[in-house]
Amino acid sequence: MSVMVSLREINEQTTTHYDIAPELNLFIQSSEWAKPIQELFLKFLSSHHDHAQRLNMLFSSTDLLAQCVPIITYNEVLESFIIIYSDKTTTPPEPGEPGSVLSYFRSYGYTEKVLCSDCYGQLSCSSCAIEIHNGTPENRVPREEEYDMLDIDNEKPATSFTRLSCQTIVGSTPLLLTIRKPVA
Amino acid sequence: MNHQKSLADQFKIEFLQPKPWECSDGYVVEHKPYKKYLRTDIKDIFKSKGIVDPYLKQREIVAQVYPFKINQHIIDLIDWDHYHFDPLFQLTFPQPDMLLADELVRIEKMIEDKCSRDEIAHAISDLRSDKNPAPANQASNRPIILEEDHSYECEGLQHKYSKTCLMFHKNAQTCHAYCTYCFRFNQFVGKDKFLEQDTVNLHKYLRQHKEISDVLITGGDPGTMKSDVFESILEPLMEPDFNHIKNIRMGTKALTYHPYRFLTDPDADALLACFEKFINKGKHISIMAHFSHFNEISRPTIEAVKRLRQIGCNIRTQAPIMRYINDNPLVWATMWEKQVQYGMIPYYMFIARDTGPQCYFEVPLAKALYIYSEARKKMSGLSHTARGPSMSCGPGKVCVVGKERVAGEDVFVLKFLQGRLNSWCDRVFFAKYDEKATWLDQLKPAFGEKEFFFEAEYRDYLESKKMAVHQCQ
Numbered sequence: 261m262s263v264m265v266s267l268r269e270i271n272e273q274t275t276t277h278y279d280i281a282p283e284l285n286l287f288i289q290s291s292e293w294a295k296p297i298q299e300l301f302l303k304f305l306s307s308h309h310d311h312a313q314r315l316n317m318l319f320s321s322t323d324l325l326a327q328c329v330p331i332i333t334y335n336e337v338l339e340s341f342i343i344i345y346s347d348k349t350t351t352p353p354e355p356g357e358p359g360s361v362l363s364y365f366r367s368y369g370y371t372e373k374v375l376c377s378d379c380y381g382q383l384s385c386s387s388c389a390i391e392i393h394n395g396t397p398e399n400r401v402p403r404e405e406e407y408d409m410l411d412i413d414n415e416k417p418a419t420s421f422t423r424l425s426c427q428t429i430v431g432s433t434p435l436l437l438t439i440r441k442p443v444a
Numbered sequence: 445m446n447h448q449k450s451l452a453d454q455f456k457i458e459f460l461q462p463k464p465w466e467c468s469d470g471y472v473v474e475h476k477p478y479k480k481y482l483r484t485d486i487k488d489i490f491k492s493k494g495i496v497d498p499y500l501k502q503r504e505i506v507a508q509v510y511p512f513k514i515n516q517h518i519i520d521l522i523d524w525d526h527y528h529f530d531p532l533f534q535l536t537f538p539q540p541d542m543l544l545a546d547e548l549v550r551i552e553k554m555i556e557d558k559c560s561r562d563e564i565a566h567a568i569s570d571l572r573s574d575k576n577p578a579p580a581n582q583a584s585n586r587p588i589i590l591e592e593d594h595s596y597e598c599e600g601l602q603h604k605y606s607k608t609c610l611m612f613h614k615n616a617q618t619c620h621a622y623c624t625y626c627f628r629f630n631q632f633v634g635k636d637k638f639l640e641q642d643t644v645n646l647h648k649y650l651r652q653h654k655e656i657s658d659v660l661i662t663g664g665d666p667g668t669m670k671s672d673v674f675e676s677i678l679e680p681l682m683e684p685d686f687n688h689i690k691n692i693r694m695g696t697k698a699l700t701y702h703p704y705r706f707l708t709d710p711d712a713d714a715l716l717a718c719f720e721k722f723i724n725k726g727k728h729i730s731i732m733a734h735f736s737h738f739n740e741i742s743r744p745t746i747e748a749v750k751r752l753r754q755i756g757c758n759i760r761t762q763a764p765i766m767r768y769i770n771d772n773p774l775v776w777a778t779m780w781e782k783q784v785q786y787g788m789i790p791y792y793m794f795i796a797r798d799t800g801p802q803c804y805f806e807v808p809l810a811k812a813l814y815i816y817s818e819a820r821k822k823m824s825g826l827s828h829t830a831r832g833p834s835m836s837c838g839p840g841k842v843c844v845v846g847k848e849r850v851a852g853e854d855v856f857v858l859k860f861l862q863g864r865l866n867s868w869c870d871r872v873f874f875a876k877y878d879e880k881a882t883w884l885d886q887l888k889p890a891f892g893e894k895e896f897f898f899e900a901e902y903r904d905y906l907e908s909k910k911m912a913v914h915q916c917q
Contacts, residue, residue, distance in 0.1 A: 261454045328455040347455045353477070353710075367457050380668060383482065384511075384618035405482045411565055 262344040262368040263311060267300055270341075275306035283319040291394035291436045292421060297334055301341055311343060318345075319434070330434045331364060333390075335374060336441040344368050346430055356381025356426025359398070361437070362388050364430060375439055381426035386413035390428070391421040391438040398431035415442035460710035465747060473744050475708035478620065481514050483507040486537070489514075493524045499540045505551045506538035508568050509575075510629050510800060513622045517702060521739060531737040531775075534768040536621055542801035547571055576799045577630035584838075584909050585610070589649055597913050600640030601649055605840075605862045608658040608693075611646050615673050616663030620702035623736070625766055625805045627797040628664070643677050651685055660693040660732070667698025667705050671714035678718060682725045692722065695732040699759070700740035703748040716755055723756040731759045733788065737770050738779040746786055753787050760791035765812050765833060766805040773818035780819065780827040793832030795844075798883045806882040809833065809856065813844050831861055837884045839902050840864050847877055855890040860898075864905060868898050 280302065288298050305312035315332075318324050331344040344364055352363035355377055365375045377388040386409045402410070406427045410418040425437075462475035481489060486504060490497045497503070514536045527533045540548065551571075554564050585602035587609075588595055602610040622629075640646060650656055661677065681689050698705045706712055719729050731752060735741070749759055761783050765771060770779070780790040793816055796805045807815070812833035820828055834843045840863040848857055854877035863869045873896055875887035889896050 345455045347457045350457065350459070352457070352459060367459065378614040379618045380615050380670070382480070382513075382618040382668065384664075403482070404484050407561065408565070411561075 262342065262370070263308075264338075264340050264342045264370070264374070265304060265308070266338065266340045268339070270300055270304045270307065273307040275303055276309075278306055278309050278312045279316075280305060280312060281316040281319045284315050287319065287394055287434060287436065292391070293334060293393050293436065293438065301332070301334070304341055314345065315343070325432065325434075329430055329432065331361060331430065331437065332434065333437040333439060335439040337439065338374065342370065342374065344370075348430070348432075354381060356383075356388070356424075357429055359429050361390060361397075361425040361428045361430060361435070363426075365425070375425060377426060379426075383409060383424065383427060386410055386416070386418075386424060388425040389413060389416050389418070389422050389440070390425045391419065391440060392423055392428070392435060393421060393438050394436035395433050396431060397423070397435065398429035399427070402427065416440050417443065462704075462708045462710050463713075465707035465751075467747050468750075471743070473704075473707055473747055476517055476704055476744075478702055478704070478709075479516050480621075481516075481519070483512045486512070489519065493527075495524065495527070501552070502540035502548055503538045505548055505555075506540065506542050508551070508564075509543060509571050510538060510624060510626070511622050512536075512538055513619070515621050515702060517704070517742075517744075518621050521742060530739075531769045532739055534766075535623055535625075535736050538624060539768075539801075539804060542624065542804045543571070544803075572630065575629075575801070578799075584906055586913075587649055588912060589645060590652065595915075598640070598645045598649060601645060603649075603653070603656070604864060606655055606866050608660055609646075609650065609653070609656045610660045610662050611640060611677070612663055613640055613643070613661065613666065613669060613673060613677070615669045616661065616666040618668055619663070619665035620668060620698055620705075623697070623734075625764065625796060625800060625802075627799045629800050643680070646677065647680050647686075650681075650689060654688045657688060658691040658693060659689060660695055662695035665696050665698060665701075666694050667696040667702065671711040671718050674715060674718050678722045681727070682722065689727070691728045691730060693730045693732050695734070697734040699731065699733045699745055699748055700735055700742075703742070703744040706748040706751055707744060716751065719752075719757060720755040729757045731757050732791070733759050733761050734763055735761045735779060735783065736763045736766070737775060738782055741779070741782050741786070749786050749788060759788040761788050761830075762792035762794065764794040764796050764805075765807050765815060766796055767807050768805070771807050771811070771815060773815045773822065776815060776819035777822035777827075780830060781823055784823075784827045790827055790830035792834055793830050795833050795835045795883070797836065798885070802882070808879060809844050809881050809883075809887075810847065810877070810879045813847060813856075834861055835884050838864070839884075839898050840868055842884055845872070850874065851891065853877075853890055856887065858887075863898070865898070865901060871897070873897055 288301055315330060318328060318330055327349055329346050329348050331346055333342040335342060346364045351359040352367040354363055355366055356362040362375060362377055362381050375388060379385040383405055402423060406424050409424060410422055464475060465473040467473065483504060486507065487500055490500065518532060518536055522533050523530045551567060554567060582602065585604040586597050586599065587601050587603040588597050600612040723729055752759060770776060783790055795812055796802050796807065816833050831843060834841050841861040843859045843861050845857040845859050848855055855874040856877055857872060858875055859872045860868045860870060874890035876890050878887060881887050
C-alpha cells in the first residue's frame with residue numbers, strides 16, 4: 261500500500277482536525293525537512309484521515325511496525341509526498357540491495373519518474389540519491405564504494421544526509437526522505 | 445488485534461519469484477541469486493577461501509583505479525587452490541602489475557600518510573586519466589539527429605559503420621561482473637557516460653536512417669536490463685516504419701557471468717518471450733557473447749545457450765586475446781571447439797585495446813597472429829569462422845591477416861574488416877613487420893610510404909565531424 265499526493269492537491273483540499281500521535285508528530289517536526297514542508301505534510305494528514313490513522317497506528321505499535329515500516333518521502337522535482345507502507349514480512353529482491361529503499365519504491369509501482377536509477381541499483385551511478393531527513397536505515401554507514409559514487413555527483417552534490425537509495429536498507433524504524441532536485 | 449491483522453494484510457506485496465530450470469536430461473539448474481562483491485569485499489573473499497593473499501593491499505589500490513565487481517557464480521568457477529594462475533581470477537580480480545610501480549607506491553604512500561578521501565580520489569582520477577580512458581575516438585561516433593529547428597548530438601547512440609547503430613541504454617551501464625581489461629572502465633566510475641535515457645532518440649534516428657539494418661544494444665551489459673526495457677526497445681521495431689531493421693545484436697557477457705539471467709531469473713521467461721516475439725516477426729536476434737576462456741562454459745551457460753537457440757537466437761562469440769588469460773592457441777582452440785559443439789558461432793578474436801591496463805595484458809600483434817593461426821589449425825572448418833586478430837580502432841576494424849615478405853621487406857598484411865568510411869572496407873594494406881608492436885599506432889607503413897592510405901581522409905572526417913557537432917551547439 262502506498263500513496264502519492266502533490267502539494268497542489270493538498271493546498272486545494274479542506275482539512276479537518278485529526279489527532280496526530282505524539283510519536284508521529286515528533287518524527288515530522290524533529291526532521292530535517294524545511295518547516296513549510298513539515299506543515300504541508302501535517303496538513304495532508306488533516307485532509308487524509310485514513311493515512312493519518314494508519315501512521316498513528318504504526319508509530320504507536322511496535323508489533324505493527326515489525327510488519328510494516330512507513331517510508332515518507334518528499335519529492336522536490338514532482339513537488340509531491342509519497343508514503344510507502346513497506347511490507348517488512350518479505351524482502352523485495354531488487355533493484356539494488358534486497359530490501360533497499362529503491363527496491364521498495366519499485367515494488368510499490370514507483371517508476372524512474374519518481375525515483376530515478378540509471379544503473380538499476382548496481383552501485384554504478386548516483387542517480388538514485390536520497391536525503392535521509394529522519395530515521396535510521398539498517399545499514400547506517402555507507403560502504404566505501406557508495407561514497408565513491410556520491411562524490412562524483414555534480415548535479416546533486418552530496419550532503420551529510422545523502423545516501424544512495426539502492427544501497428540503503430530499510431530497517432525497523434520509519435524513514436523520512438527527500439528526493440532532491442538537481443542544482444541548476 | 446484483528447484490526448491490526450487486517451491492517452497488516454493491506455501492506456502485503458508479492459514479487460515474481462525465480463524458478464529452477466529443468467534441462468532436457470532431467471538435470472535441474474537451481475537459481476543462484478545475483479550477489480555482487482565489490483572492492484571492499486576482496487579481503488573477505490580471500491578470507492572465505494582461507495587464503496592470506498600477499499598482494500591484498502595492492503589489489504585494493506588497483507581496484508580503486510579500475511572498477512572491481514564480481515559475483516558468486518564467477519567466484520565458484522575460480523580454482524582457488526591455484527588462484528594466481530586461474531584465468532578467471534585474472535579476468536576479474538585486480539592485479540598489482542596493472543599499475544606501474546611508482547603509481548602504486550604513490551597511492552600507498554597517500555594512504556599511509558592518511559591523506560583525505562578527496563585527495564586520494566583526486567590522485568586516482570588523475571591516474572585514470574593517464575590510461576587513455578576514451579579510446580578509439582568513441583565520442584566521434586555519436587550521431588546527430590536532424591530536426592528543422594533543433595539538431596542535436598545523441599549521447600547514447602554510436603553510428604560508426606553505415607549498417608550498424610549502437611545503443612547504450614541507461615539501464616545497461618553496468619555488468620554482472622567487471623573484466624579487468626575493460627576498455628569502457630571510465631563508464632563505470634561515472635565519467636565519459638554514453639547513455640540514452642529512453643528509446644526515443646534510437647527510434648527517431650533509425651527512422652531517419654534507412655541504411656541501418658542492425659542495432660547493437662550494448663553498454664555495460666544489456667543483460668542487466670529487465671525484460672520491460674527490452675520490450676520498450678524491440679516492440680516499436682516490429683512496426684512497418686522499421687522494416688529496414690533486420691537484426692538486433694545484444695553485446696553481453698551474461699551468458700558466462702550470470703547465465704541464470706536466461707534461465708531462472710524472475711523475468712527470464714518474459715525476456716525470452718520478448719525475443720521470441722521479435723524473431724517470429726521475421727527479424728533476427730544475435731547474442732554477441734563475450735567468452736574469454738573455456739573455463740567459463742559451465743552447465744548453466746550451456747543450458748542458457750540451448751534455451752536461447754531454441755527460440756531462434758543465434759549466439760556469436762568474441763573476446764580479446766589477453767596475456768595471462770587466453771594467450772595460448774590451445775585455449776582458443778578448446779574454447780572455439782566447445783562453442784561450436786553447443787551451437788555457437790565463433791565471431792571475433794580482438795586485440796587488447798590501447799586503454800586501461802593494456803601494459804599488463806597486451807599481446808604483440810605478431811604473437812596474436814601466431815596464436816590465431818595455430819588455434820585454427822587444431823580445428824575443423826566449422827570453427828574457422830572467427831575473424832581476427834582484429835583491432836577496433838578509430839579508423840575501423842583492422843585485421844592482421846598475415847606476415848609476408850614482399851619486395852624484400854617483412855610486412856604485416858592488414859585488412860579493414862570495417863571502415864569508418866565504407867569505401868575502406870576490405871581494403872588491404874601493408875605495415876612494416878614489427879615483432880613488438882601491439883596496436884595500429886605503433887605500426888609504420890611499409891615500402892617507404894609516409895602514412896597509411898586512410899590517414900588523411902580520417903583526419904578530414906574527424907575535422908568535419910567536429911564542425912558538425914559545433915554547429916549543433
